[in-house]
Amino acid sequence: MSIFALKGNIIYSESREKLCIVSNGYLVCEEGISKGVFEELPEKWKDIEVKDYGEQLIIPGLSDIHLHAPQYAFRGLGMDMELLEWLDTYTFPEESKYQDLEYAKKAYEIFVEDLKRNGTTRVCVFATIHEEATILLMDLLEQSGIKGYVGKVSMNRNSPAYLCEDTPKENVRNWLDVVKGRYRRIQPILTPRFTPSCTDDLMEDLAKLQKEYHLPLQSHLSENPSEVAWVQELEPESSCYGDAYDRLGAFGSNGKTVMAHCVYSGEEECELMKKRNVFIAHCPQSNTNLASGVAPAKKYIQQGFSIGLGSDIAGGASISILRAMADAIQASKLRWRLLDSSWEPLTFEEAFYMGTKGGGAFFGNVGSFEEGYEMDALVIDDEELRHPQDITVKDRLERMIYLSEQVRFTDIYVSGKII
Amino acid sequence: MSIFALKGNIIYSESREKLCIVSNGYLVCEEGISKGVFEELPEKWKDIEVKDYGEQLIIPGLSDIHLHAPQYAFRGLGMDMELLEWLDTYTFPEESKYQDLEYAKKAYEIFVEDLKRNGTTRVCVFATIHEEATILLMDLLEQSGIKGYVGKVSMNRNSPAYLCEDTPKENVRNWLDVVKGRYRRIQPILTPRFTPSCTDDLMEDLAKLQKEYHLPLQSHLSENPSEVAWVQELEPESSCYGDAYDRLGAFGSNGKTVMAHCVYSGEEECELMKKRNVFIAHCPQSNTNLASGVAPAKKYIQQGFSIGLGSDIAGGASISILRAMADAIQASKLRWRLLDSSWEPLTFEEAFYMGTKGGGAFFGNVGSFEEGYEMDALVIDDEELRHPQDITVKDRLERMIYLSEQVRFTDIYVSGKII
Numbered sequence: 001m002s003i004f005a006l007k008g009n010i011i012y013s014e015s016r017e018k019l020c021i022v023s024n025g026y027l028v029c030e031e032g033i034s035k036g037v038f039e040e041l042p043e044k045w046k047d048i049e050v051k052d053y054g055e056q057l058i059i060p061g062l063s064d065i066h067l068h069a070p071q072y073a074f075r076g077l078g079m080d081m082e083l084l085e086w087l088d089t090y091t092f093p094e095e096s097k098y099q100d101l102e103y104a105k106k107a108y109e110i111f112v113e114d115l116k117r118n119g120t121t122r123v124c125v126f127a128t129i130h131e132e133a134t135i136l137l138m139d140l141l142e143q144s145g146i147k148g149y150v151g152k153v154s155m156n157r158n159s160p161a162y163l164c165e166d167t168p169k170e171n172v173r174n175w176l177d178v179v180k181g182r183y184r185r186i187q188p189i190l191t192p193r194f195t196p197s198c199t200d201d202l203m204e205d206l207a208k209l210q211k212e213y214h215l216p217l218q219s220h221l222s223e224n225p226s227e228v229a230w231v232q233e234l235e236p237e238s239s240c241y242g243d244a245y246d247r248l249g250a251f252g253s254n255g256k257t258v259m260a261h262c263v264y265s266g267e268e269e270c271e272l273m274k275k276r277n278v279f280i281a282h283c284p285q286s287n288t289n290l291a292s293g294v295a296p297a298k299k300y301i302q303q304g305f306s307i308g309l310g311s312d313i314a315g316g317a318s319i320s321i322l323r324a325m326a327d328a329i330q331a332s333k334l335r336w337r338l339l340d341s342s343w344e345p346l347t348f349e350e351a352f353y354m355g356t357k358g359g360g361a362f363f364g365n366v367g368s369f370e371e372g373y374e375m376d377a378l379v380i381d382d383e384e385l386r387h388p389q390d391i392t393v394k395d396r397l398e399r400m401i402y403l404s405e406q407v408r409f410t411d412i413y414v415s416g417k418i419i
Numbered sequence: 420m421s422i423f424a425l426k427g428n429i430i431y432s433e434s435r436e437k438l439c440i441v442s443n444g445y446l447v448c449e450e451g452i453s454k455g456v457f458e459e460l461p462e463k464w465k466d467i468e469v470k471d472y473g474e475q476l477i478i479p480g481l482s483d484i485h486l487h488a489p490q491y492a493f494r495g496l497g498m499d500m501e502l503l504e505w506l507d508t509y510t511f512p513e514e515s516k517y518q519d520l521e522y523a524k525k526a527y528e529i530f531v532e533d534l535k536r537n538g539t540t541r542v543c544v545f546a547t548i549h550e551e552a553t554i555l556l557m558d559l560l561e562q563s564g565i566k567g568y569v570g571k572v573s574m575n576r577n578s579p580a581y582l583c584e585d586t587p588k589e590n591v592r593n594w595l596d597v598v599k600g601r602y603r604r605i606q607p608i609l610t611p612r613f614t615p616s617c618t619d620d621l622m623e624d625l626a627k628l629q630k631e632y633h634l635p636l637q638s639h640l641s642e643n644p645s646e647v648a649w650v651q652e653l654e655p656e657s658s659c660y661g662d663a664y665d666r667l668g669a670f671g672s673n674g675k676t677v678m679a680h681c682v683y684s685g686e687e688e689c690e691l692m693k694k695r696n697v698f699i700a701h702c703p704q705s706n707t708n709l710a711s712g713v714a715p716a717k718k719y720i721q722q723g724f725s726i727g728l729g730s731d732i733a734g735g736a737s738i739s740i741l742r743a744m745a746d747a748i749q750a751s752k753l754r755w756r757l758l759d760s761s762w763e764p765l766t767f768e769e770a771f772y773m774g775t776k777g778g779g780a781f782f783g784n785v786g787s788f789e790e791g792y793e794m795d796a797l798v799i800d801d802e803e804l805r806h807p808q809d810i811t812v813k814d815r816l817e818r819m820i821y822l823s824e825q826v827r828f829t830d831i832y833v834s835g836k837i838i
Contacts, residue, residue: 073807076821077814079748080766097808107807114805289821291752291764317745317821326736329498331753333710338757345710347499386533388492388526389516395496402495402736405824 002416003030005045006377008053009393010037012060012369013353016301020369023393026050027058029375032416036371053379056410057396059352060367061121061376062321063359066218066260066281066310068126069137069150070095070104072111076317083224083290083315088160090314095128095153096162104133112140118320121376121414122363123148124218124258124281124310126191129155129165131175138179142186145412145419147376148363151191151218154206158196158234168198169205176213185414187215194220195231195244207249216362217250218281221259221269224292228264242269242278252276258362260310263287263295273305279362280307282354284327286315294335297328298343301350301358308359309351321359322404325351329401348398379410421835422449424464425796427472428812429456431479431788432772435720439788442812445469446477448794451835455790472798475829476815478771479786480540480795481740482778485637485679485700485729487545488556488569489514489523491530495736502643502709502734507579509733514547514572515581523552531559537739540795540833541782542567543637543677543700543729545610548574548584550594557598561605564831564838566795567782570610570637573625577615577653588624595632604833606634613639614650614663626668635781636669637700640678640688643711647683661688661697671695677781679729682706682714692724698781699726701773703746705734713754716747717762720769720777727778728770740778741823744770748820767817798829 010025020037028035028045041050071091078090098104115123123141127134127150134152141150152175154168165171172190179188190206192198198206210217222228222241231241238244242265245251251259251272258279265273273280282297300307309324310316316324325348332346360367366374384406385399400407412419429444439456447454447464460469490510497509517523534542542560546553546569553571560569571594573587584590591609598607609625611617617625629636641647641660650660657663661684664670670678670691677698684692692699701716719726728743729735735743744767751765779786785793803825804818819826831838 076804076818077810079817079821080764094808103807110805110807285749288749288752291756293756294753317818330704330707333707334713334750334753334757337710337712338754345499385495386529388522388529389513391496398498399495399736402498 003028003045004049004051005029005041006051006053006058006379008056008058008379010058010369011393011397012037013349013357014368014370016350016353019349019352019394021393027369027377029416032375034369034371034373034375037369053410057380057382057393057400059378059380060356060360060369061378061412061414062119062355063122063308063363063367064120064311064321065124065258065279065308065359065362066283067123067313069108069111070098070128071314072114072319073107075314079289079317082226083292084226086290092160092163096160098128098130098133101132101136104136108137108140112144114319116144116146116412116419119378119409119412120319120321121146121412122360122366124189124362125150126218127152129153129163129171131171131178134175135178138183138186142183145185145414145417147185147414149187149189149216151189153191153193154202155193155197156202157199168202172206172209190215190217192219192250195241196227196234200248203245203248203250207254210250211254214255216256216258218258219245219250221262222264223261223287224290225264240266240269242272246272246276252278256362260312261287261292261295263293277306280305281310282307282328283310283312283316284331285318285324286312288327288331289317290315294331294339296335296343297354298332298346301354306361307354308362309355320404321355322401325355325401326404328354348401351401352397375413375416377413381408381410384408422447422464423468423470424448424460425470425472425477425798427475427477427798429477429788430812430816431456432768432776433787433789435769435772438768438771438813440812446788446796448835451794453788453790453792453794456788472829476799476801476812476819478797478799479775479779479788480797480831480833481538481774482541482727482782482786483539483730483740484543484677484698484727484778484781485702486542486732486738488527488530489517489547490733491533491738492526494733498708498736501645502711503645505709511579511582515579517547517549517552520551520555523555527556527559531563533738535563535565535831535838538797538828538831539738539740540565540831541779541785543608543781544569545637546571548572548582548590550590550597553594554597557602557605561602564604564833564836566604566833568606568608568635568637570608572610572612573621574612574616575621576618587621591625591628609634609636611638611669614660615646615653619667622664622667622669626673630673633674635675635677637677638664638669640681641683642680642706643709644683659685659688661691665691665695671697675781679731680706680711680714682712696725699724700729701726701747702729702731702735703750704737704743705731707746707750708736709734713750713758715754715762716773717751717765720773725780726773727781728774739823740774741820744774744820745823747773767820770820771816794832794835796832800827800829803827
């Protein structure tokens with residue numbers, strides 16, 4: 001039986017308000033599962049191996065619950081456009097390239113390396129419609145040690161011909177058959193692109209597959225005003241965008257479901273999300289870059305919605321979830337000041353919670369160091385962030401969120417193993 | 420006579436709209452001054468030394484026209500507060516430490532190194548009220564090769580006793596006497612902190628000194644609603660915040676002047692800024708972090724105001740002006756979406772202009788490669804930003820703005836010399 005401890009300045013969230021900090025503490029891990037964090041190593045474990053990281057910070061691994069792997073190639077490009085124009089100009093042409101496995105390999109290798117380098121230990125990723133390239137991405141992620149879900153995208157309307165599937169249902173089944181039992185760390189997730197790209201039949205088929213295969217499902221919801229208006233046109237019988245998924249069974253009623261954005265979700269849609277326990281992937285940088293707006297993350301978090309962070313590559317240019325924490329706080333401040341002062345800005349404790357335990361919940365007991373959680377941990381060297389004065393461990397965490405590009409990951413653990 | 424050329428992918432702004440890109444071009448520099456950019460090296464210069472940087476990018480040096488050197492120590496801390504609370508809790512206590520020269524040395528060495536490492540070649544910096552520490556900062560900046568202005572802060576009211584000067588005018592004179600003729604690259608700038616910290620007498624004295632010594636002046640303007648209301652209370656006879664400076668002669672009528680923020684400048688204040696050619700230091704990250712709001716930078720730039728970027732350390736946590744360009748675009752998008760759709764978001768060309776030629780204008784012919792400009796240049800290695808497809812030089816510039824933390828400066832030139 002494998003048991004060991006990490007020693008360092010340990011920080012994790014118990015809840016959105018409660019940040020736990022144990023300076024020079026011990027995080028005990030047995031068979032990949034946390035046994036808890038302790039100020040002194042308990043007597044019964046006095047002989048286990050202790051890996052001493054000195055003054056370094058130890059935080060839970062980061063969860064990115066919404067991003068598009070094929071879009072990583074054009075991150076930071078064409079950012080002067082809104083969603084629908086940007087999809088036509090950049091996204092769709094780039095995604096078509098992934099029918100070429102050689103190109104896909106080149107692109108996905110860069111993506112997976114950078115993802116790992118940024119401390120993301122759990123992901124929920126969109127691939128493209130291409131089965132082979134999707135499997136290649138899953139293979140690469142499995143090899144990297146990162147855990148999570150990858151979705152072959154399904155789409156059959158309102159898209160360029162080269163991205164419209166003729167037999168979308170069969171394509172998903174084929175893909176599911178090939179990946180069945182193939183991985184230890186990576187699992188498939190059903191991925192209707194969004195309502196405008198999927199006929200009612202396709203959406204219903206995917207909902208049925210979700211039930212049959214016990215799979216999670218991911219999609220997009222209420223990101224941009226023009227998109228919301230378009231969905232209303234396409235699905236006049238639905239009372240809101242969320243209902244367009246729900247009445248076809250693709251809104252949590254058939255299994256675990258995550259929806260990205262939720263910037264423009266009205267009261268009814270929110271009630272439906274709550275009722276179906278739909279996860280919200282809050283993607284602040286993407287919503288800013290595409291001038292979509294700012295989701296009311298403070299409301300969601302205070303009202304007990306399930307919510308985590310997404311980099312939403314390439315709506316978001318940065319793949320770092322630490323950066324996404326700062327982005328979330330910053331966007332919430334402008335939302336408060338410019339739009340709606342009834343919801344105060346997010347605190348940094350709340351942003352940290354969303355990027356660790358909040359998003360981690362989509363994967364099970366993930367994103368905290370409480371007893372029973374899978375031991376995903378980042379050991380962080382923040383020495384480059386020099387300062388002339390003494391600062392506390394909590395200060396170091398806040399600073400690291402704002403200046404995440406200057407920290408270095410000494411070690412990254414997933415389920416108790418260094419990756 | 421020293422003349423040489425740099426070869427690489429050269430990018431610079433001619434105007435806010437016009438970005439000039441010369442792939443594999445030549446930037447010719449004579450005695451520290453640009454002779455222009457050429458696709459082929461002109462015949463008359465065929466024998467000069469050419470430093471070939473291959474596929475690297477060459478852009479003008481960056482100008483940071485508003486930041487506080489002593490606040491660098493607490494960048495990224497206490498960001499869950501608004502301006503006035505944050506000043507009392509973090510800023511004033513930290514600034515008081517700079518009476519201790521040993522502490523100042525430790526802090527300012529870190530500051531100057533990081534400033535240089537981020538490609539900032541021109542600065543307009545606030546120090547503290549302390550003359551000795553201010554001179555130390557000027558010495559360190561002079562040694563670094565960076566050029567610009569440093570201001571001993573003046574303040575004598577509404578501040579903690581330890582930061583209120585009894586003889587502010589004499590203190591400034593003493594400081595000016597010591598630094599006179601001491602530097603080649605660094606010059607003094609008069610620095611009333613902001614209206615709430617300066618009595619009318621002090622402000623008037625500084626305006627007179629500005630005229631007498633032919634010095635520039637820097638301060639803050641209309642950053643936060645509570646601050647604006649406070650100024651109205653303190654200066655009831657002024658028609659607007661800008662007028663509170665102007666009627667005392669400290670708003671450009673006695674020399675070159677830069678005001679940070681201008682988030683809440685109304686019509687009258689804008690007219691006054693235009694009339695006096697007051698420079699605007701747009702500080703998007705700071706205005707976001709302190710939940711101040713978003714300045715109408717698009718309006719300022721389109722209406723021909725003089726405008727550049729400021730990191731506003733430590734309201735802004737990041738000292739990078741490339742990052743400030745992305746921040747400016749992002750903030751303008753949320754302003755457009757959430758507050759006022761009459762001003763479109765900034766384009767990346769406009770943000771690049773502000774961070775180079777726009778802010779550079781405060782220092783003279785700085786921030787471009789047009790003939791006659793001082794040759795400040797950054798040679799940039801963006802190889803870490805890997806991509807599977809071919810992308811243009813313009814795309815590489817846009818990507819670099821969004822992911823600036825991942826680029827490396829191969830060489831930094833100020834007035835034709837590597838620093």
